[in-house]
Amino acid sequence: MFKTNLIRILKTGFQNFWRNSWLSIATISVIFLTLSVITALVLLNVVSQSVVANLQNKVDISAYFHTQTPEDDILDLRKHLVDLPEVEAVNYISREDALESFREKHDDNEILMQSIAELNDNPLQASLNIKSHTASQYQGIVSFLEKDEYKSMVDKINYHQNKEVIERVSSLAANIGTGGIAASLILALMAIFVTFNTIRLTMYNWKDEISVMRLVGAGNWYIRGPFLVEGVIYGLLAALASLIISYPLLYLVSPKITSFLPEVDLLYFFEANIWQIIALLIIVGVALGCISSAIAIRRYLRA
Amino acid sequence: MIHFDSVSKIYNGNCAALEDINLRIKAKEFISLAGPSGAGKSTLLKLLICEEKPTQGKVFLDKQNLSLVKPKDLPAIRRKIGMVFQDFRLLANRTIYENVAFAMEVVGGTNDEIKQDVPQVLDVVGLADKAEYFPNHLSGGEKQRVAIARALIHRPSVILADEPTGNLDLLNTWDIVKLLLKINELGTTIILATHNREVINNLGRRVITLDKGKLIRDEEKGRYIL
Ligand SMILES: Nc1ncnc2c1ncn2[C@@H]1O[C@H](COP(=O)(O)OP(=O)(O)O)[C@@H](O)[C@H]1O
Ligand SMILES: [Mg+2]
Numbered sequence: 001m002f003k004t005n006l007i008r009i010l011k012t013g014f015q016n017f018w019r020n021s022w023l024s025i026a027t028i029s030v031i032f033l034t035l036s037v038i039t040a041l042v043l044l045n046v047v048s049q050s051v052v053a054n055l056q057n058k059v060d061i062s063a064y065f066h067t068q069t070p071e072d073d074i075l076d077l078r079k080h081l082v083d084l085p086e087v088e089a090v091n092y093i094s095r096e097d098a099l100e101s102f103r104e105k106h107d108d109n110e111i112l113m114q115s116i117a118e119l120n121d122n123p124l125q126a127s128l129n130i131k132s133h134t135a136s137q138y139q140g141i142v143s144f145l146e147k148d149e150y151k152s153m154v155d156k157i158n159y160h161q162n163k164e165v166i167e168r169v170s171s172l173a174a175n176i177g178t179g180g181i182a183a184s185l186i187l188a189l190m191a192i193f194v195t196f197n198t199i200r201l202t203m204y205n206w207k208d209e210i211s212v213m214r215l216v217g218a219g220n221w222y223i224r225g226p227f228l229v230e231g232v233i234y235g236l237l238a239a240l241a242s243l244i245i246s247y248p249l250l251y252l253v254s255p256k257i258t259s260f261l262p263e264v265d266l267l268y269f270f271e272a273n274i275w276q277i278i279a280l281l282i283i284v285g286v287a288l289g290c291i292s293s294a295i296a297i298r299r300y301l302r303a
Numbered sequence: 304m305i306h307f308d309s310v311s312k313i314y315n316g317n318c319a320a321l322e323d324i325n326l327r328i329k330a331k332e333f334i335s336l337a338g339p340s341g342a343g344k345s346t347l348l349k350l351l352i353c354e355e356k357p358t359q360g361k362v363f364l365d366k367q368n369l370s371l372v373k374p375k376d377l378p379a380i381r382r383k384i385g386m387v388f389q390d391f392r393l394l395a396n397r398t399i400y401e402n403v404a405f406a407m408e409v410v411g412g413t414n415d416e417i418k419q420d421v422p423q424v425l426d427v428v429g430l431a432d433k434a435e436y437f438p439n440h441l442s443g444g445e446k447q448r449v450a451i452a453r454a455l456i457h458r459p460s461v462i463l464a465d466e467p468t469g470n471l472d473l474l475n476t477w478d479i480v481k482l483l484l485k486i487n488e489l490g491t492t493i494i495l496a497t498h499n500r501e502v503i504n505n506l507g508r509r510v511i512t513l514d515k516g517k518l519i520r521d522e523e524k525g526r527y528i529l
Pocket of ligand 2: 341344345346465466
């Protein structure tokens with residue numbers, strides 16, 4: 001009996017789907033749109049995370065020392081820094097090195113060159129350039145440099161400027177994420193609304209049948225079944241459509257993004273996580289379809 | 304088998320559609336429910352199929368208090384009751400056979416059961432030769448017989464007929480009444496709600512008369528008196 005019912009419910013569900021093919025297509029399009037935005041959101045998240053991670057790798061700290069600080073003291077401090085577990089590398093740039101690179105950088109600027117030459121002393125400071133393993137460890141290194149014993153030699157630490165860039169990128173990524181989530185929620189609501197109305201229309205076509213079903217004592221699940229099936233079909237087809245469209249699209253677009261941001265390979269991410277992506281799309285699509293039909297059926301089933 | 308215990312029904316705060324109805328109906332009786340339109344006949348039948356709940360009092364069907372029935376048990380109750388209406392309520396895009404089969408399909412009858420039972424009931428109502436017709440090609444009396452066939456398909460213990468002859472001419476009216484009598488003889492309780500004086504006076508069965516929601520008369524071998 002269960003099998004007979006299941007076959008009949010599936011059959012009626014497919015009938016509903018075919019009889020209103022234009023409405024079905026419209027409904028699938030809206031769910032498809034929602035799923036595409038969600039996919040785009042996931043991929044955007046991958047991009048922004050890679051960019052942030054990459055930026056964090058490029059960050060370092062430079063500590064500048066007062067010009068009268070003896071070189072030995074600085075090299076001594078360097079040894080201590082290298083011993084710190086969070087420090088990956090420390091580069092010493094002497095005052096002469098600094099002047100050298102300053103000259104190289106500005107050799108087309110005559111005024112600047114002249115004024116440097118007019119000074120009898122090298123105005124540039126020696127510095128230590130420090131890289132840590134991860135960005136969060138910089139705070140610890142900064143506090144190490146701010147200890148009393150080094151206070152007298154350290155003039156300034158330029159960590160804070162870079163931190164700002166990182167924070168700006170991170171918050172930009174977070175904003176894009178929030179915006180994307182809001183957009184997908186709005187689209188999801190729209191999808192529910194459209195699916196709800198479509199299913200209500202197919203239900204309207206079935207209203208005589210439904211009233212007879214109730215009259216002769218059909219179970220509520222038997223009445224609900226075909227419309228839930230209809231909703232599930234919408235969700236599945238929309239998920240399928242967004243997979244079919246996003247893969248070739250990524251195939252074209254991903255290399256361009258990679259050439260622009262070498263650390264980002266969306267196609268690889270997509271392929272590596274294909275099952276999770278398929279599962280996400282199907283779950284969200286089917287859930288949208290089911291929720292909408294469940295709401296639409298409710299009023300037909302009261303009493 | 305059916306018991307109305309001090310039942311009143313008031314639709315959303317207005318005047319009472321039924322007032323303090325006390326009534327017992329035994330299995331296999333043939334009851335005529337008489338009364339002018341608006342008397343509360345349909346309301347009384349709706350209480351039996353749980354389409355409405357009594358405002359006060361209790362309705363029992365086979366000792367089961369219908370006020371306590373949960374929504375999920377409604378289908379089971381409705382399968383015990385066959386219901387026939389003035390407007391037939393057939394599905395226009397299905398043949399006679401399919402209309403009756405539909406009632407079995409939706410409650411999980413197997414294809415074999417359907418093949419076996421549908422011709423049988425169509426035979427009982429005398430429509431075996433018109434199984435492949437669509438409702439629009441039948442007369443009113445024939446449509447009503449299809450509706451009765453559909454009501455019979457679950458072998459209900461009671462059939463509720465709400466003005467089943469309201470849309471029919473005299474000849475067809477008698478056709479339907481005779482069919483109901485025949486079904487009653489085969490062992491099914493019948494409650495026939497009608498305001499047709501002729502029908503009631505010629506039946507010579509128990510008549511329960513309602514007027515303005517009150518039960519004003521209940522007689523064996525009664526007549527339509529108002
Ligand atoms: N769903 C409803 N809502 C409000 N009033 C109703 C409803 N159904 C019936 N009534 C009222 O209840 C009374 C009895 O109606 P009904 O049972 O249909 O009478 P009958 O079938 O004898 O003609 C009438 O006054 C009618 O207007
Ligand atoms: Mg009525």
